[in-house]
Amino acid sequence: xxxxxxxxxxxFGMMLAxxxxxxxxxxxxxxxxxxxxTARPLAYLQFIFLLVSFLILVxxxxxxDFSVAYxxxxxxxxxxxxYRISATWGAHEGSMLLWLMIQTVWTAAVAFYSKSLxxxxxxxxxxxxxxxxxxxxxxxxFTSNPFLRSIPAPxxxxxxNPLLQDxxxxxxxxxxxxxxxxxxxxxxISIAALLGGKIDETWIRWSRPWTNAAWGFLTFGIVLGSWxxxxxxxxxGWWFWDPVENASFLPWLAGTALIHVQAVSEKRNAFRGxxxxxxxxxxxxxxxxxxxxxxxxxxxxxxxxxxxxxxxFVLTLLAIYAGGALFLYALRANKLxxxxxxxxxxxxxxxxxxxxxxxxxxxxxxxxxxxxxxFEAFGKKISVGPPYFGSMFFMMMMPMAVxxxxxxxxxWQKDDIKRVMKQLMPSLIIALALSLIVWFMFKPLxxxxxxxxxxxxxxxxxxxFYFKEYKGKLTRAVWGMxxxxxxxxxxxxxxxxxxxxxxxxxxLMQPGEVKIxxxxxxxxxxxxxxxxxxxxxxxxHFVVRKDGQxxxxxxxxxxxxxxxxNPMTEAAIDPGFSRDLYISLGEQINDKxxxxxxxxxxxxxxxxxxxxxxxxxxxxxxxxxxxxxxxxKQMKQKNIDKYLEA
Amino acid sequence: xxxxxxxxxxxxxxxxxxVGIATAVFLTAFKENILFYKSPTxxxxxxxxxxxxxxxxxxxxxxxxxxxxxxxxxxxLVTDYAKxxxxxxxxxxxxxxxxxxxxxxIGQLDKNGVFQAEEILAKHDENYMPPEVAASMKEKTDAYxxxxxxx
Numbered sequence: 001x002x003x004x005x006x007x008x009x010x011x012f013g014m015m016l017a018x019x020x021x022x023x024x025x026x027x028x029x030x031x032x033x034x035x036x037x038t039a040r041p042l043a044y045l046q047f048i049f050l051l052v053s054f055l056i057l058v059x060x061x062x063x064x065d066f067s068v069a070y071x072x073x074x075x076x077x078x079x080x081x082x083y084r085i086s087a088t089w090g091a092h093e094g095s096m097l098l099w100l101m102i103q104t105v106w107t108a109a110v111a112f113y114s115k116s117l118x119x120x121x122x123x124x125x126x127x128x129x130x131x132x133x134x135x136x137x138x139x140x141x142f143t144s145n146p147f148l149r150s151i152p153a154p155x156x157x158x159x160x161n162p163l164l165q166d167x168x169x170x171x172x173x174x175x176x177x178x179x180x181x182x183x184x185x186x187x188x189i190s191i192a193a194l195l196g197g198k199i200d201e202t203w204i205r206w207s208r209p210w211t212n213a214a215w216g217f218l219t220f221g222i223v224l225g226s227w228x229x230x231x232x233x234x235x236x237g238w239w240f241w242d243p244v245e246n247a248s249f250l251p252w253l254a255g256t257a258l259i260h261v262q263a264v265s266e267k268r269n270a271f272r273g274x275x276x277x278x279x280x281x282x283x284x285x286x287x288x289x290x291x292x293x294x295x296x297x298x299x300x301x302x303x304x305x306x307x308x309x310x311x312x313f314v315l316t317l318l319a320i321y322a323g324g325a326l327f328l329y330a331l332r333a334n335k336l337x338x339x340x341x342x343x344x345x346x347x348x349x350x351x352x353x354x355x356x357x358x359x360x361x362x363x364x365x366x367x368x369x370x371x372x373x374x375f376e377a378f379g380k381k382i383s384v385g386p387p388y389f390g391s392m393f394f395m396m397m398m399p400m401a402v403x404x405x406x407x408x409x410x411x412w413q414k415d416d417i418k419r420v421m422k423q424l425m426p427s428l429i430i431a432l433a434l435s436l437i438v439w440f441m442f443k444p445l446x447x448x449x450x451x452x453x454x455x456x457x458x459x460x461x462x463x464x465f466y467f468k469e470y471k472g473k474l475t476r477a478v479w480g481m482x483x484x485x486x487x488x489x490x491x492x493x494x495x496x497x498x499x500x501x502x503x504x505x506x507x508l509m510q511p512g513e514v515k516i517x518x519x520x521x522x523x524x525x526x527x528x529x530x531x532x533x534x535x536x537x538x539x540x541h542f543v544v545r546k547d548g549q550x551x552x553x554x555x556x557x558x559x560x561x562x563x564x565x566n567p568m569t570e571a572a573i574d575p576g577f578s579r580d581l582y583i584s585l586g587e588q589i590n591d592k593x594x595x596x597x598x599x600x601x602x603x604x605x606x607x608x609x610x611x612x613x614x615x616x617x618x619x620x621x622x623x624x625x626x627x628x629x630x631x632x633k634q635m636k637q638k639n640i641d642k643y644l645e646a
Numbered sequence: 647x648x649x650x651x652x653x654x655x656x657x658x659x660x661x662x663x664x665v666g667i668a669t670a671v672f673l674t675a676f677k678e679n680i681l682f683y684k685s686p687t688x689x690x691x692x693x694x695x696x697x698x699x700x701x702x703x704x705x706x707x708x709x710x711x712x713x714x715x716x717x718x719x720x721x722x723l724v725t726d727y728a729k730x731x732x733x734x735x736x737x738x739x740x741x742x743x744x745x746x747x748x749x750x751x752i753g754q755l756d757k758n759g760v761f762q763a764e765e766i767l768a769k770h771d772e773n774y775m776p777p778e779v780a781a782s783m784k785e786k787t788d789a790y791x792x793x794x795x796x797x
Contacts, residue, residue: 367672381682392675395675506736
C-alpha cells in the first residue's frame, strides 16, 4: 500500500511540476498577476509531495518491504539500519528520487528567499526550475520508478553493494546532489533574465549567493567522494579521472569560472553575456554528467547498472535544456551589451583570464572523457589514461596559481603593474624562501612538485598579507574569498607532495615478518577470522614502530559478504598531519599464513581534502555577505511600499 | 599601420601563439596517454600496438588462474571464448578478480606472446561489465547471456 502512495505522490509531484512550468510563465506573457502568484505555492507543494515520496521509499527500506523490486535488489534482512536508510540512494532509481527531491528543495528555497525580487522575476525563475523538475520527474517516473512491485515478494533481499555499506556513502551522494542540482539555480536565474531581456546588477547580485552555495556543496561533495574512494576502494588513490568523477568535476570547473566572472559582472557591468553562458554551461554539464553516469556509455569503475532507454531520455533532456537556453541566448545576446570599459592592465582582465583558464581546463577534461566515445564511432576502442589529465591539469593550474594573487591585488578598471608588483614583492620573496625550505626538507623534489610548492606558498602568503593590507575593508565576501584562496594553496601543496613523494610497495608477508619502509618498521602479526554485523572478516594485525616507539596498531580487513558472495578490501589507515600510513590486504598466498600486503605512505594527503573544505567554507561564508541581505531588505520594503501605494 | 591596428595585430598574434602552444601541449599529452583496447583474438592476429602499453580485456578463463605460493606472481588466460592470451602479473589483485569474470589488464605483449600486465582491473559490482568487454564478448559468442551485460 505504502509503495502505491509513494507512486501516487510522485505522479502528483509531476503534475505540480507541470503546473509550475506552465502557469507562472503563461501569467508572465499574458501579464496575469494571479497566475504569476501561483509560482510560490506550487513550488512549496511540489517540495512537500516529493519529500513524502522520498520518505516513503526510506520507510520501505526500513521496514524491509521486499515486494518492492528496488528494495529487494538493494537491501536484505541482515543489513544494519543505517545502511538500510542509505540504501535508499544506493542504486540508480532511489538516487534519482533523491536528486529530484533535492531539486524541489532548491526550488522551494528560491521561492522562500526571493522576497526581494519582483513578481514577474519570481514567476520566471520558478517556472524555469519547474521545467527542470518536470523533465527529471518524468525521467524517474517513466524510466526509473523505484516503487514498482515484484510479486511474489522474495523472503530475503539481494543486499546492498558492500562497497556502499559505508558512512561515506551515507553523506556523499546527498551533498554532491545538492551541488549538482544547485547549479540549476544560477541557470534558471539566467534564463529568466534572458526571457525578460534584461540583466541588471541587482539581478546578478541576487544570483551570487545561490551560485556560491551550490558551488560550496559541489566542492564538499567532490571532497567526500575523493575521501571515500581513498579509504574504501583500497587502491590508495584519491582521484582516478574516472568518467564518473569527471562528471562531477566538470560542473565544478564551470562553476568556479562562473563565480569569478559574476564578480566582474556585478561590480563592473562587464562580461554579462559570458556570465550567462557560464551559468548555462554549468548546469548543462551537470546534466551531461548525469547522462554519462546513468547511460553506461563509458567504461567506469563505478558506473551504475545501465539501461539505454535512460541514456536517451537524459540526452533528450540535455538537448532541450542546453539547446533551448543557447537558442534563447542567441536571440537575446545583443541586449546583454556590457558598458563597463576597462584597460588591459586591470582586475577585469585577470578575472577574465581566470574564467578562460577554468573553461579551457573544463573543455580539456571533457575532451579526455568523451574521446573514447568519439573513437568508438570510428570503430576503435581506446581509453585515455590518467597521465593525460594529470599533465594537462598541471599545465592549466600553474598559470592559475601564478595569476591568482595578481587578481586579488589588481584594482578594477585600470592599474599599474609596477604598483602591484611593488605591493607583492615581499610576498614573492617569502614565498620563494618558503618553497626553498620545503625543498630542502623533502629533497629530492621533482620539478613539478617544486613548482607546485611554490605556487601554493605564493597563493598562501599573498592571501595572508591581504588581511593586513586591506584591514577595515574586510567584508564577509572578502573573508570568504581569502578563506577559499588559502584552501587553494593548501590543496595545491597537498597534491604536489602526495603525487610526487608518495611510496607504494606490494609484498608477500609471512607472520612475524618486519618490513622497513621509510624508517617505519611494519610488523605483520598475522590474520584472524572475525564475524562482524553482516560480514565475515579476515583481519590482519600490523604493529608499526619508528625508532623503537610504537606508532600505531593497524587492522586492515578482507571482508566477505555472504549474500552476494563478494569479497571487499577494507584498508587500515593511520592518518597524520604530514603523512598517512595505509595498509591493505590482498589475499592469502600460502598455507603458512602468508598474505599479499600493500603498504602506502602518502605524504600530506589530508591537506588536499582540508584545502577543499576551506574552499567550501569560503564559498558559504561569502554567500552570507551583508550586501546581499541589506539589498534584499531594501527591496522588500520597496515592494511593500509599492503595494501600499497601489 | 596605425597604433591601434598595431595593437590589434599584436593581440591576434599573441592569441594565435597561445592557441598553438595549447594545441601542441594537448596533442603530446594526448598521444602518449591514449590506450587502445584489444581482445585476445585481435592480439593473436597481431593487431596491437607494439612496444607500448595497451589494454587487453575479456574473461578470466575458468581453471587457468595459477598463483605462486612464494611471491605475488600470478598467471592466467584471458579469453574472448574464441582465442586465449596468457597474462602474467605481480602484485595485488582486485577483489572481484576470479574465474569466469570480466577483467581488463594494462601492459604490453612480450616477445613470447605473453601479456605482461602492470595493472589489472576488475569490475566493481558483480552486475557490471566493462562495455568493451561486453561488446567483444558479444561479437564472439551468441550464446553469451545478454542479461548479464545489460543488467
